[in-house]
Amino acid sequence: MTDIAATLPARRWRNPSALPGFGLSLGFTLFYLTAIVLVPLAALVIRPLEIGWSGFAGILSDARVLHALKLSFGGSLVAALINGVFGLIVAWVLVRYRFPGRRIVDAVVDLPFALPTAVAGIALSALYAPRGWLGAPLMEMGIRVAYTPFGVILALTFIGLPFVVRTLQPVMLELGRDSEEAAATLGATRFQILRRVVLPSLTPALLTGTAMAFARAVGEYGSVIFIAGNLPGISEIAPLLIVIKLNENNYAAAAAIGVIMLAASFVLLLGLNLLQAWSARR
Amino acid sequence: MKRPLAPTRDHVVVRWTLTAIALGFVGLFLVLPLAVVFHDALGDGLDAALAAIREPEALAAVRLTIIAAAIAVPLNAVFGIAASWAIAKFDFRGKGFLVTLIDLPFSVSPVVSGLIYVLVFGLQGWLGPWLADHDVRIIFALPGIVLATVFVTFPFVARELIPLMTDQGRDEEEAAVSLGAGGWATFRRVTLPNIKWGLLYGVLLCNARAMGEFGAVSVVSGHIRGLTETMPLHIEALYNDYQYSAAFAVASLLALLALVTLVLKSLLEWRFADEISAAHHH
Amino acid sequence: MSLVIEKVEKQFADFAALKGVSLTTPDGAFLALLGPSGSGKTTLLRILGGLEHADLGHVSFAGLDWLTIPARERRAGFVFQQYALFRHMTVAKNIAFGLEVRPARQRPPRAEIRRRVEELLSLVQLEGLGSRYPSQLSGGQRQRVALARALAIEPRMLLLDEPFGALDARVRKGLRGWLRGLHTRLGLTTVFVTHDQEEALELGDLVAVMNEGRIEQIATPDVLISAPATPFVADFLADAAARMPDTNLRSLVRTRNIR
Numbered sequence: 001m002t003d004i005a006a007t008l009p010a011r012r013w014r015n016p017s018a019l020p021g022f023g024l025s026l027g028f029t030l031f032y033l034t035a036i037v038l039v040p041l042a043a044l045v046i047r048p049l050e051i052g053w054s055g056f057a058g059i060l061s062d063a064r065v066l067h068a069l070k071l072s073f074g075g076s077l078v079a080a081l082i083n084g085v086f087g088l089i090v091a092w093v094l095v096r097y098r099f100p101g102r103r104i105v106d107a108v109v110d111l112p113f114a115l116p117t118a119v120a121g122i123a124l125s126a127l128y129a130p131r132g133w134l135g136a137p138l139m140e141m142g143i144r145v146a147y148t149p150f151g152v153i154l155a156l157t158f159i160g161l162p163f164v165v166r167t168l169q170p171v172m173l174e175l176g177r178d179s180e181e182a183a184a185t186l187g188a189t190r191f192q193i194l195r196r197v198v199l200p201s202l203t204p205a206l207l208t209g210t211a212m213a214f215a216r217a218v219g220e221y222g223s224v225i226f227i228a229g230n231l232p233g234i235s236e237i238a239p240l241l242i243v244i245k246l247n248e249n250n251y252a253a254a255a256a257i258g259v260i261m262l263a264a265s266f267v268l269l270l271g272l273n274l275l276q277a278w279s280a281r282r
Numbered sequence: 283m284k285r286p287l288a289p290t291r292d293h294v295v296v297r298w299t300l301t302a303i304a305l306g307f308v309g310l311f312l313v314l315p316l317a318v319v320f321h322d323a324l325g326d327g328l329d330a331a332l333a334a335i336r337e338p339e340a341l342a343a344v345r346l347t348i349i350a351a352a353i354a355v356p357l358n359a360v361f362g363i364a365a366s367w368a369i370a371k372f373d374f375r376g377k378g379f380l381v382t383l384i385d386l387p388f389s390v391s392p393v394v395s396g397l398i399y400v401l402v403f404g405l406q407g408w409l410g411p412w413l414a415d416h417d418v419r420i421i422f423a424l425p426g427i428v429l430a431t432v433f434v435t436f437p438f439v440a441r442e443l444i445p446l447m448t449d450q451g452r453d454e455e456e457a458a459v460s461l462g463a464g465g466w467a468t469f470r471r472v473t474l475p476n477i478k479w480g481l482l483y484g485v486l487l488c489n490a491r492a493m494g495e496f497g498a499v500s501v502v503s504g505h506i507r508g509l510t511e512t513m514p515l516h517i518e519a520l521y522n523d524y525q526y527s528a529a530f531a532v533a534s535l536l537a538l539l540a541l542v543t544l545v546l547k548s549l550l551e552w553r554f555a556d557e558i559s560a561a562h563h564h
Numbered sequence: 565m566s567l568v569i570e571k572v573e574k575q576f577a578d579f580a581a582l583k584g585v586s587l588t589t590p591d592g593a594f595l596a597l598l599g600p601s602g603s604g605k606t607t608l609l610r611i612l613g614g615l616e617h618a619d620l621g622h623v624s625f626a627g628l629d630w631l632t633i634p635a636r637e638r639r640a641g642f643v644f645q646q647y648a649l650f651r652h653m654t655v656a657k658n659i660a661f662g663l664e665v666r667p668a669r670q671r672p673p674r675a676e677i678r679r680r681v682e683e684l685l686s687l688v689q690l691e692g693l694g695s696r697y698p699s700q701l702s703g704g705q706r707q708r709v710a711l712a713r714a715l716a717i718e719p720r721m722l723l724l725d726e727p728f729g730a731l732d733a734r735v736r737k738g739l740r741g742w743l744r745g746l747h748t749r750l751g752l753t754t755v756f757v758t759h760d761q762e763e764a765l766e767l768g769d770l771v772a773v774m775n776e777g778r779i780e781q782i783a784t785p786d787v788l789i790s791a792p793a794t795p796f797v798a799d800f801l802a803d804a805a806a807r808m809p810d811t812n813l814r815s816l817v818r819t820r821n822i823r
Contacts, residue, residue, distance in 0.1 A: 014374030015576065018615045018635040019455050020465030025368040032361050033383055036433055040398035041386075043408055047401050086307045093304035097297055105305065107548045111312045113487075114540040114547070116494025117392075118514035119533040122521050123315035126322055126530075133318065134310075158311050177290040190292065219391025221497035222514065226521065239393035243501060246397065251406050258394045265389040269382075373577075453648035456615050459635050460642040461662035461717055471665070475652035 044262065047255035059256045064232050065241060069260065071149060072238040076217035079156035084210040087164025088202070094165070095172040109166070112159045117222025124155050125226035147229030152237060155224045160213030167209030168202060175201055204279030208272060215268045219261060316537060323534040325527035334520075334528035335535065342508045343516035343532070350424070350499075350512060351492040354431040358488055359481065362439025366477075367469070370447035371455060384440050387433055392497025396430045399502050403429075422504030427512065430498040435491045442484030443477060446558065450476055479554040483547070490543040494536055566590045567721070567753055572621030574607050581607040583777035585621070589770055592751045594744075596768030598758055600800070603774040605757045606725055612755060613642045613723045625753070626720050641714030645726045647706045649698040655709050656681050656694035662717035684712040687746075704735040711743075715750075722754040728763070740766060761804035765789070773797050 014022075048056055059065055094106050112120065128135040128145040138145055145151045175198070183193045221239040228235040238257060245254035292300070323331050334340060365384060369377055387395060401407050403420040413420060420426045454476070458468040474481075496514040503510040511519065513536055520529035550558060567589040574582040582604045589595045597605035610616040612623065614635025623630040630638070650658050659681045663672055672680070685691050688708040698706055707727055714722060727743075728736040744767055747754055758764050764771045765785040772782040773796070781793040792798035 013376070014372065016617045017372050017452075018459050018613075018617075019371050019452065019468070020459070021367060021469070022372050025364040026372075026374075029361065029365040029368055029380070032364075032436075033380075036429070036436065037383065037386060040402050040433070043401035044394070044398045086303070089300055090304040090308060093301050096292070097301055099301060103548070105308055107544050108308060108312055110544055110547065111316065111540065114490050114494075114543045115316070116496060116514050116536045116540070118496040118517050119319060119494070119536050119540070120315060121496075122517060122529055122533060123318045125521075126526070127315055127318050133314065154311075158315065161307075161311060180290045184290070190296075215389055219389075219394065221391065221393050221500075226518075239391050239497065242393050242397055246400060246501065249406065251401060251404070254397055255401060258391075258397050261391050261394055265391070269385075269389045273382075453644050453646060454650055457642065457644060457648040457650075457713075458661065458665070460613055460615065460638075460640065461665065461713065462636055462639070463661070463665040464636060467665045471661070472650055475650075 041262075044255055044258050048252055048259055051252045051256070055252065056256055059253050060260070064236070065238075065257065067233050068236050068238040068241045069257075071152060071236065072218055072261075073264070075149060075152045075237075076156055076160075076214050076220075079153050079160055079217050080210045080214035082153075082157050083160045083164045083213045084206060087161055087209060087213075088168060088206060090161070091165045091168035091172060095169055109162050112162050117159070117220070120158060120223040121155070121226040124151075124158060124223065128154065128227055146227055147231060147235055149235055151227040151229070152224055152235055155227050156217040156220060159220055159223050160217050163212040163216060164206070164209035167205050167212065171202060171205040204275065208275055208279070211268060211272050211275065215265060215272070218264060218268075319530055319533050319537045322527060323530035325530070330527060331531035331534070334525075334531040337528075339508045339511070340516060340528075340532055343511045343513045344535070346424070346427070346510070347493050347512040347514075350427050350431050351489055353428050354435060354492050355485060355489050357432055358436040359439050359485055361436055362443050362484060363477075363481070365440045366443035366447045367473075369444050370450075371452050381444065384437055384444075387435075387437055392434060392495065393501055395433050396498035396501025399426055399429050399433070421502050422506065422510060424510070426502040427499050427510065430502045431492050431495055434495050434498050435488045438488035438491065439481065439484035442480050442487070442558070446477060446480040447473070476557070479550060479557040483550050483554075483558050486543060486546055486550070490540065493539060567595070567625045567755075568623065569608075569612075570622045570624075572608065572611060572618045572623065574604075574611065574616065574618050580777055582611075582618070585774075585777070585779055587772055587779060587782050589753065589755075592753055593769040594747050594754045594756065594767060596756045596758060596764035596771045597774060598761060598764035598768075598771055598800075599774035600759060602776070604777040605759075605774045608774075609723050609725055609755060609757045612721070613640045614638050615642070639717055639719050641717060641719030641722045643707070643710045643714050643722070643724045643727045645729050647698070647710045647730075649706055649709060649713070651698055654695050654697055655685075655690065655701070658698070658709055659684055659694075659713045659716050661713060680716060684716055687715070688712045689742075702735075703731045704739060707731065707739065711746075719752065722752045724754065724756045726757055726759070729758075736763075743767065761801055765801075765804055773800060775800075 051059075090109065094102060094109070125146065126132050128138070128151055130136065130139050130144075130146065132146075135145055143150070145154060179197050179201070180193050183197045188196065219239060221237070224237055225240055228237060228240075230236050230240055238261060242254045242257050242261075245251075245257065291297075335344075365380075369380065400421055403409050403413060403426060405414065405421075407421075409420075420429070454472050455468050458472045463471070493512075494514060495512075496518070499512050500515060500518070503512070503515060505511060505515055505519065507516075507519065513532060517529050517533050517536075520526075520532065569585060569587050572582055572585045574580075585604070585608060587595075597608060599605045607616060611618045611631070614633070618631055621631075650661065653661070656678075660677050663677045663680065666672075681694065682691075685694055688711055690705060690708055690712070693701070693705070698709065701709065710727070728739055731739070740763060756764075756767060765788070768785060770782060771785055771788055773780045773788065775796050781788060781797045783791075783793075788797065788801060789804075792801060
């Protein structure tokens with residue numbers, strides 16, 4: 001008579017399963033991730049070390065770098081907020097109202113996901129150029145878009161919209177009408193219902209979607225560089241600065257800026273996960 | 283007798299206003315740029331547009347884009363299947379961490395995604411000297427482009443399949459094993475038919491991104507005309523050369539691809555909603 | 565050649581499902597594992613089927629060291645609570661699955677497979693439904709397909725995990741009687757998990773009452789009712805016992821020759 005195990009094993013890290021292929025699938029997955037993600041990311045983190053903290057601080061205190069970072073983060077924030085407001089409206093209209101062509105509009109919302117950033121970039125640039133379809137009338141009004149931070153923000157708004165809409169839609173669908181009907185029977189006006197019942201339930205998803213739009217915008221490159229004109233200190237975004245440093249063969253500086261952006265992404269990701277965990281508990 | 287408004291319906295004025303705002307926003311920010319692409323492509327007439335596309339450098343760019351996608355997408359599909367098999371069909375510690383790792387490229391700027399490979403394989407990168415000695419070109423050549431493309435697109439298939447396969451559970455696979463099927467037979471006969479539409483969906487999105495990737499490829503490619511320019515890079519080159527209608531002509535090819543992707547995506551979502559997602563979250 | 569389970573233990577990450585379970589069942593008997601949720605009965609069944617691995621303990625059946633055989637090779641027909649039918653295959657393909665995945669040498673010819681499928685379809689009274697898909701069948705029909713599928717591989721033992729749990733009361737009663745008849749016909753060692761006392765007492769030659777990972781008592785139904793070994797058993801079977809007047813008890817609880 002043989003026993004399966006002579007003693008009770010210490011807490012295993014996995015529950016062995018009858019299904020085959022665990023070793024193969026997990027092994028391949030880990031190998032792939034290590035080779036494609038972890039090793040290159042390690043290179044990114046290690047590279048700035050060769051210039052040390054002082055070099056790092058030097059790069060950070062460079063006016064041009066600082067401005068680019070401010071533009072990338074600040075502009076993304078503004079764009080994300082715009083998308084928060086309008087994305088909410090778009091999502092509401094798509095979910096709650098019926099009108100001809102609604103399905104098409106719903107599909108169009110995904111356009112920034114599907115359209116290559118370079119194509120979006122030149123299109124936006126042509127659109128808002130001083131002689132463009134929108135640029136011309138704006139120039140008449142004395143508003144210059146191309147080659148300004150304003151243009152950067154417009155481009156970032158384009159690519160961030162789907163995040164807000166797509167995060168809100170499933171939540172709105174799931175919301176149903178029950179709580180609104182209950183509030184109505186208790187005497188609330190439509191506006192009160194929206195403010196006190198609907199909006200609070202949408203807040204977590206709204207925050208999540210906005211944060212995702214923000215995260216995406218911070219790193220955006222292709223959609224922005226054409227309309228921005230990339231004037232240092234005015235409309236130059238951080239990712240472009242990385243490219244410039246690379247072209248100057250200044251790998252360490254490029255990596256340093258990259259690390260800053262990566263760190264910001266991580267913080268955002270962490271915040272997003274916490275946000276989602278918090279909203280899941282509500 | 284006038285019936286009072288149902289408590290969950292917005293006032294008609296509100297509805298019209300919000301709808302107008304939503305459609306206006308979508309039209310302004312999403313549809314107009316798309317329209318500009320096609321309009322400006324035909325700026326010098328249809329013949330000029332077609333000629334621009336038939337230029338040898340443009341054709342080389344198309345070829346390179348297709349080749350890079352043809353390598354990256356299947357690789358990522360295999361990865362996606364392996365990762366979802368491991369995650370959905372087994373219990374083990376560290377799953378959450380693995381999923382976060384898989385989501386990583388979505389939080390990283392495209393430029394950084396290219397930068398990390400330059401830091402490893404570039405001339406001043408970790409493997410730079412070794413590669414130069416052995417006359418192997420990765421950066422500024424196809425392998426680098428493929429790597430960068432793989433990095434930015436590998437989450438797509440995995441993110442689609444993981445919730446799908448998790449939702450579908452393990453029962454059918456366990457039943458297959460209890461009936462005597464081996465690993466590959468189980469996967470081929472039981473799992474694959476269940477995930478085929480989700481897989482197609484993921485591949486569709488993966489391909490759209492792979493063909494349209496700009497930032498990451500821009501960093502690793504070296505922009506060598508006729509050799510290491512993908513379509514997005516070629517568009518940028520034409521645009522910077524003031525060859526606007528040629529740039530838009532090539533861009534319209536990618537815009538068409540985006541539209542086809544959107545149509546197929548909507549079709550799949552509409553027809554196969556249950557088989558695509560447990561919870562659709564884009 | 566009986567089924568012997570000795571001191572089986574199973575620990576999941578956060579709780580102990582089985583804390584040392586032992587029992588013996590004669591060959592060809594119908595064993596019911598009865599207990600509330602969390603009692604470990606499904607875990608024990610899955611260990612018998614090879615779908616879970618025991619941490620400690622030993623099982624012998626048909627003269628084999630059962631737990632060392634991989635699930636694929638055990639030929640233990642498993643019927644799942646949610647049927648686990650292959651949703652993209654027809655009923656006939658589902659039933660034929662176990663035969664079609666056999667290595668080439670052991671695989672019967674196609675005509676033979678078709679014949680067996682037809683045979684099984686009539687056994688479970690689903691003739692003519694071979695080309696339907698699971699989604700086109702009722703719950704009761706699906707469960708019968710699951711059973712036919714498990715029987716197709718000529719299993720050494722039959723394992724059923726609350727097979728009637730997802731069905732409505734009337735269908736359940738009908739299938740109960742039918743399953744009992746099937747068992748008498750086939751004489752397969754059967755292990756049946758349920759939380760329904762009436763079901764266990766009606767179907768089982770032997771009933772093992774489980775609670776919190778241990779067997780409280782294992783005996784024939786009439787012994788369980790008349791002489792419960794622990795307060796838990798008495799309590800758990802109280803409703804079922806109360807609902808059965810003595811005369812019914814006799815007829816419901818079969819006296820069988822237990823070898």
